Amino acid sequence: MHPFFANLRRWAAPPLALVFALALTAAAVSPAQAAPDTIRIGVATAGGGDPVTWGGSPGGVARVNNWLEDEFKASGIKVEWLFFKGAGPAVNEALSNKQIDFAYQGDLPQIVGRSNGLKTKLLLVSGARNNLYLVAPPKSDIKSIKDLKDRTVSIFRGTNGHLVAINVLAANGLAERDIKGVNLDTGSAQAALVSNGVDAAFGGYEWFKVRDQGLAKVVYSTQGQDPAFTRQASLLVRSEFEQANPAEVQRVVDVFVRAARWSSDEKNRDELFRIWARSGTPVASWAAEFDQQQLAARNSPLVDDFIIGRYKAVVADALKLKLIRREVSIDDWFDTRYLKNALKKQGLENYWTAYDAKGNPKAGSAASVAAR
Template sequence: MNKTVQALARRWGAVLSLALAASASAHAAPEVIRIGVATAGGGDPVTWGGSPGGVARVNNWLEEEFKASGIKVEWLFFKGAGPAVNEALSNKQIDFAYQGDLPSIVGRSNGLKTKVLLVSGQRNNLYLVTPVKSDVHSIKDLKGRTVSIFRGTNGHLVAINVLAANGLAERDVKGVNLDTGSSQAALVSNGVDAAFGGYEWFKVRDQGLAKVVYSTRGQDPAFTRQASLLVRSDFEQANQAEVQRVVDVFVRAAKWSSDEKNRDELFGIWARSGTPVASWAAEFDQQSLAARNSPLVDDFIIGRYKAVVADALKLKLIRREVTVDDWFETRYLKASLKKQGLENYWTPADAKGRAKAQPLAAR
């Protein structure tokens, strides 16, 4: 081999080595996976309830999944709920987000590039609570009253729709924007006449400090709240193998959380967040765990997200229409269901929230 050929061989070898190194670098696994949760949570370590994600958190399933790969898992909890999670996504401080429907849609309308991977806690109920001696006995009694509504969360829009169903608009009440803890303090001290909220109010009720005068449970499923696991689009594109592994763990947690034989243990795990077992029993009373913990992106979920977009536009909570159909990235969910033999485990629901006749794989 002459010197010219040898030089060319060395040059091309160097180019190939650089190309391979660049390719490996471009697809290197992340050193840390950061998951933002749209609640302050509670306990030590901090966790949350009402979602199969809380089971994965308490059992360290994600940490175990990535331990051999040397990838650290960080959980970040946000007292400011959905709006605070959107800010963290915008600043690329988190990679995944557990978040309610309305705040995730607000984020999308503001240009956040995310993908919805699966549902992680659906059909969450909304309640109206008042001080024990209040003369407010129904939604209609709220006219002119001071009412706590945590604006920008997935309960905000449901509260507006509940008011509308009872002949009231949001302007008919004196709305006060308070987070969960502040709302409880205000109601107990008679600083507000009533408050909308979720399962967290059962603890206050059971302490004799409040009464529940309205519940969406057993009513139209359109009056419920949905929460999902999202991922930043750029993170998903660069780390597809890791995204699949995260989805696998969440699906595993959803399966465990859907098994009725685990009901008591499930509520015990969620109680580590500071919400008592009795509160979870009340929230899930006479409701199927599988229906509430299904990860499927079915017609009901798609329909609810579209309805939230429409309502948010009408109420000027968002400034422009956003698409929904191309937002759901369910290939990871489909792969996980197949891998775990769960393609027919959950029964999908139709647009009205009714179970379809035959179980189908996720969309």
């Protein structure tokens, strides 16, 4: 054989020992992805208390009890909570700028963020079937939704309450253009209503405190109404962070599921409301918000047919109302692998009831916790 071809053969087929040596060298100089120094969680509310926390979500229980901090302490990973007065829209901006890794926010801003190209994954629900209320000054002649025509009404635009408010108006023969809508955040809306700067306001449980002070009356509530008029909130993770840190994502989900289990136990109802009250919203307000409602139905982390159906309805409504500019696919958005792992590890696979698209218990689903 010509020497040239002999040398070529040697170059093309190095000895196996050399191959393994090169592989080991490569492994030595290319270590596995390092864990993050800090896990940053953005919450779509200004919150309250010291340290700042929020209520209405099992996440608030994990926050107050330092469960996430304890989970990551031995690993040397710091947990940082960031609260946003600008709610969902402000959280989307933080996600876009990679200032947070996880985001707790409502359905509409999540959809808006996805339509604008935010790369996220929805991991679990953390506050389902949240109610919406219409309030007015105590002496107001407004007694129903229909009385809002041509009135000045506060709506926190871009939040998950915005779309529900529009649907409630529509169910009563009104469109958003039939009212004089004013975009105000929660604190500004309360100040405006108390000073008669607006005739009425849409909002959530935060209005019970104002009502109990004699400064407002509840004109309308979605409690006991069609579940389609409720708001959903959930935990997202930036796709880039999830891909680089799957082990840490699993640990975060594990803690949120643990908090959901504790928050779903009726024996903990009073203590749950006391924990949430540290945010500045009194126990009485939480009692009113959850009146005659099972904790398990509100605090379930399951991404069931009801949740998926509500998110698809939000997409359709947001598109129709031009809150988003294009159709948004969400079928590949829900990443429940981590949730399923957590449920299995904690023996909770049959703990919560799964609901159908209309919000009724799904045939064959586990019985509700309260019914056991």
